[in-house]
Amino acid sequence: xxxxxxxxxxxxxxxxxxxxxxxxxxxxxxxxxxxxxxxxxxxxxxxxxxxxxxxxxxxxxxxxxxxxxxxxxxxxxxxxxxxxxxxxxxxxxxxxxxxxxxxxxxxxxxxxxxxxxxxxxxxxxxxxxxxxxxxxxxxxxxxxxxxxxxxxxxxxxxxxxxxxxxxxxxxxxxxxxxxxxxxxxxxxxxxxxxxxxxxxxxxxxxxxxxxxxxxxxxxxxxxxxxxxxxxxxxxxxxxxxxxxxxxxxxxxxxxxxxxxxxxxxxxxxxxxxxxxxxxxxxxxxxxxxxxxxxxxxxxxxxxxxxxxxxxxxxxxxxxxxxxxxxxxxxxxxxxxxxxxxxxxxxxxxxxxxxxxxxxxxxxxxxxxxxxxxxxxxxxxxxxxxxxxxxxxxxxxxxxxxxxxxxxxxxxxxxxxxxxxxxxxxxxxxxxxxxxxxxxxxxxxxxxxxxxxxxxxxxxxxxxxxxxxxxxxxxxxxxxxxxxxxxxxxxxxxxxxxxxxxxxxxxxxxxxxxxxxxxxxxxxxxxxxxxxxxxxxxxxxxxxxxxxxxxxxxxxxxxxxxxxxxxxxxx
Numbered sequence: 241x242x243x244x245x246x247x248x249x250x251x252x253x254x255x256x257x258x259x260x261x262x263x264x265x266x267x268x269x270x271x272x273x274x275x276x277x278x279x280x281x282x283x284x285x286x287x288x289x290x291x292x293x294x295x296x297x298x299x300x301x302x303x304x305x306x307x308x309x310x311x312x313x314x315x316x317x318x319x320x321x322x323x324x325x326x327x328x329x330x331x332x333x334x335x336x337x338x339x340x341x342x343x344x345x346x347x348x349x350x351x352x353x354x355x356x357x358x359x360x361x362x363x364x365x366x367x368x369x370x371x372x373x374x375x376x377x378x379x380x381x382x383x384x385x386x387x388x389x390x391x392x393x394x395x396x397x398x399x400x401x402x403x404x405x406x407x408x409x410x411x412x413x414x415x416x417x418x419x420x421x422x423x424x425x426x427x428x429x430x431x432x433x434x435x436x437x438x439x440x441x442x443x444x445x446x447x448x449x450x451x452x453x454x455x456x457x458x459x460x461x462x463x464x465x466x467x468x469x470x471x472x473x474x475x476x477x478x479x480x481x482x483x484x485x486x487x488x489x490x491x492x493x494x495x496x497x498x499x500x501x502x503x504x505x506x507x508x509x510x511x512x513x514x515x516x517x518x519x520x521x522x523x524x525x526x527x528x529x530x531x532x533x534x535x536x537x538x539x540x541x542x543x544x545x546x547x548x549x550x551x552x553x554x555x556x557x558x559x560x561x562x563x564x565x566x567x568x569x570x571x572x573x574x575x576x577x578x579x580x581x582x583x584x585x586x587x588x589x590x591x592x593x594x595x596x597x598x599x600x601x602x603x604x605x606x607x608x609x610x611x612x613x614x615x616x617x618x619x620x621x622x623x624x625x626x627x628x629x630x631x632x633x634x635x636x637x638x639x640x641x642x643x644x645x646x647x648x649x650x651x652x653x654x655x656x657x658x659x660x661x662x663x664x665x666x667x668x669x670x671x672x673x674x675x676x677x678x679x680x681x682x683x684x685x686x687x688x689x690x691x692x693x694x695x696x697x698x699x700x701x702x703x704x705x706x707x708x709x710x711x712x713x714x715x716x717x718x719x720x721x722x723x724x725x726x727x728x729x730x731x732x733x734x735x736x737x738x739x740x741x742x743x744x745x746x747x748x749x750x751x752x753x754x755x756x757x758x759x760x761x762x763x764x765x766x767x768x769x770x771x772x773x774x775x776x777x778x779x780x781x782x783x784x785x786x787x788x789x790x791x792x793x794x795x796x797x798x799x800x801x802x803x804x805x806x807x808x809x810x
Contacts, residue, residue: 288308463479596619
């Protein structure tokens with residue numbers, strides 16, 4: 241907007257004191273200050289409002305106006321509430337520096353002027369940006385020539401001063417990198433918190449934007465969904481446009497603009513989903529062959545077709561790993577909507593589709609950015625479960641000392657996604673994952689699939705909305721524990737551990753931690769005492785108390801084993 245428009249708005253009570261030839265200057269913002277040197281807070285184009293508290297002597301006017309002119313402000317408005325008419329030295333200083341000067345009558349507050357300027361400037365910017373967004377939408381509909389989500393988010397930053405990001409359901413940043421000097425980037429913790437807020441709000445089916453706070457900042461979350469799908473069908477797979485602002489008091493025009501931006505981003509989302517079609521089909525074909533007991537040669541031939549798509553330029557056949565996922569409802573049934581009229585088959589298919597979409601996201605490296613980093617993951621679904629075929633282009637030398645275990649690990653997968661997905665599932669369901677060991681040939685895929693399914697059943701027996709188990713756990717006693725009936729588990733652990741817990745609660749004796757440390761040290765008095773920073777005699781006293789309360793003997797192997805299992809099941 242122009243300075244002349246402000247002068248012509250009678251409700252603002254502005255009176256021109258000098259600078260009539262400069263009234264075509266553009267006002268890009270407003271700032272109220274009584275600092276002697278406000279330069280650090282000026283970026284150019286502001287209308288500066290001041291109560292003149294900085295002026296102590298006539299020479300101060302020249303210094304103050306010189307600073308404003310150097311910063312490129314649009315004009316200066318001096319209030320009459322405290323000092324009456326603007327002093328002559330201020331009028332002359334503004335004339336020397338060609339800075340338009342206004343007087344603000346006592347009856348008009350600076351807040352009223354600020355609100356008017358912000359509303360007008362934002363409206364003009366939104367109108368200009370809406371035209372740009374519409375042009376990008378037309379370009380994106382025909383292909384990615386419009387520059388993608390980053391181009392639109394750059395416009396939001398430059399034209400509306402809005403910092404915004406596009407995030408995946410797990411908080412991975414897809415678009416919206418902050419340019420240099422535009423403020424700090426979102427931390428992984430804040431991104432995960434925002435994704436969790438989006439998932440939790442989206443479960444209710446109410447329309448966005450959703451307002452939330454994270455890391456001391458306020459954000460408005462706009463869900464991004466395409467393809468005409470209903471919110472409940474996509475609650476666990478939607479992207480979200482996170483804007484660092486409170487949209488609660490935005491005018492309808494600005495809200496419409498942001499909804500238009502989400503529609504534009506949804507075009508990119510749909511394009512990404514379409515690009516996954518080939519990989520999903522390859523995975524589906526391999527899965528059907530493996531499940532049907534096809535000959536290894538036939539499966540190997542299909543893998544040779546899949547390898548160039550999943551690992552372009554690899555040259556040699558990769559190793560493979562299988563990951564199985566399932567989304568379940570609170571009653572053990574499949575979550576994900578009531579497709580097909582709510583039939584069991586429809587619910588199973590909906591659960592499989594939801595698990596497929598989630599698994600594709602879970603398997604992306606959390607440090608990766610952009611929408612194309614799942615292009616080497618093939619995920620199919622069968623019934624109510626999703627199955628991922630993950631290529632591993634190279635494995636470390638098994639004979640090397642301290643070589644890390646190859647491939648994906650269940651705990652690593654969970655680390656980046658547990659918080660947001662737990663909030664999104666809440667009481668409505670669970671996500672359980674099972675991870676196989678790597679295999680190097682088609683002959684091993686059937687075993688890997690069964691191994692991953694078995695690991696997922698181990699994960700399903702654990703508490704929590706998001707759980708995973710790996711192949712390593714299938715080679716230990718832990719495999720047996722999830723299949724012990726709940727009532728037997730509770731009775732067993734209560735009989736052994738409740739006397740110790742009650743004693744700890746009354747005496748703060750730390751018998752349970754002592755028992756855990758004693759078993760972990762294989763019954764070594766010296767090592768356990770060192771770990772607990774106790775004298776050996778104190779440790780012997782505690783162990784004696786444990787034996788007295790439980791009637792067990794910790795020198796006997798069977799009693800040690802019972803305590804060990806009770807602690808693991810509790």
